Amino acid sequence: MFKDNFSRYEFKFPMSYDDMDRMIDDLIPYVKQDKYVNEYGIYTISSLYLDNAQKECYYETLNGDYYRQKVRLRVYGKRNDGDSDAFLELKTKIDGLVVKRRIHMKLSDAKAFIDECVSKGADASIDYECSNPQILKEIKHVIIRKQLKPVNVISYERLPLVSTEDSALRITFDFNIRSRDDDLDLTHGTDGERRIPKQVAVLEVKTNKAIPFWLTKILAKYKYRNQTFSKYCSHYAPMRILSEINIRKKEGEHNNVGQIHRKLNIG
Template sequence: MTYQTTFKRYELKYLLTRQEKEKVLKAMDPYMQIDHYGRTTIRNIYFDTDTFRLIRRSLEKPAYKEKLRVRSYETADPEDEVFVELKKKYDGIVYKRRLTLPEKIVRESFERRRDLPVKSQIGEEIKYFRHYYGQLVPVVFLTYEREAYYSLDGSDFRVTFDENILYREDDVSLGSEIYGKPLLENGQTLLEIKTSGGIPLWMSRTLSSNHLFKTSFSKYGSAYMQMMNKNAKGGVRYA
């Protein structure tokens, strides 16, 4: 069975030390609760052209940008469900389109350069995206450990903490083990605030009192920059 989901929200990012994370968690305690998954390891495969057209465009910080990835929340066997996600950002608002399909179907679709066997609006958007950019290939396997919290007031306000963010360019499979090069310094945490409306006053006060400021941090973008620096030092540059 195929499932589809859409999101429209703001996503704000902050890089925290271990001590700053503890202060934010303490402030969150009366208002938020960790979701029933607890601490999970998220696996992502990012797709791009052979010249990295998508991420190069994204790093230019245009008003509109988009990316395509496949995600799982555990080691994925062929029959396990994974998520094909088309993520767009326009004027600061993030739009995410998601299809849920068996890993084998998704993998074979990309390996054989065939459209996903889905007849839906989201399926058509992903189909158009793939045809527009041509031959998309898996370029980065990126993982991290996430703690996700939801608001007790029933709103869609969410907070996530991502740690141990790792990437690699080979062994790009949702069924593989977790290893790779780190993107954060030791003890760092990436805080993401996700909301379709405003930030609650208590959270605004917490960020302000701890002198925490928004940052521009793209996991795939950071991995790409590390990859380019490595290849530049080795005398190799991508077109």
């Protein structure tokens, strides 16, 4: 069921692809696969990020501001066209609590709405078919107030897992992160430059409760700590992002995605 308004805590743990592989072994007894995955147990995400000339959203995130806000347009899959499902999101973070308000609309309509907000300001129309007109109005206000415009497309693969005990507890592994700022059209595929090494994955724990003991124990085993990591910021400051995360690369070749999916076998 589509939720257009929710809040939760999100914890990020950058790690090596090898440790992602090993950690999945430990997670298997407690999780199941997300129902939207493809035959490899993953799906592809592409997000168009908006920012202003001062890179306000970028610096809010990079500096870890207490209150920060961003607007992005998200699609799923490697191929999209104007009729594809798109999700326009207003994401606010307040001292670690993430509040997300989002609407479902056609990609062509979402693009036209953003273009109108950028070019017409307060005169931009909100007469678009979408799941929640009130949220569309709020997003328009933020785009105009902050003078936002499209600046960057981030694409990556996600391996999503859900706790068998608590459907609100989601565990995701994001990898193969790539970005581009020369082509901002989400119908033009998922190609981009890899600013972050391919062997880096990002574990995200998303919950509206305390992290359960079994997961705390698994995280402690690998000695990774919750760290700030922004895919958007990684395009502009990859060396700073990499210098702030602790990635322990182990010897030997890691499994590919297909092998990891066969290992999961958790339905």
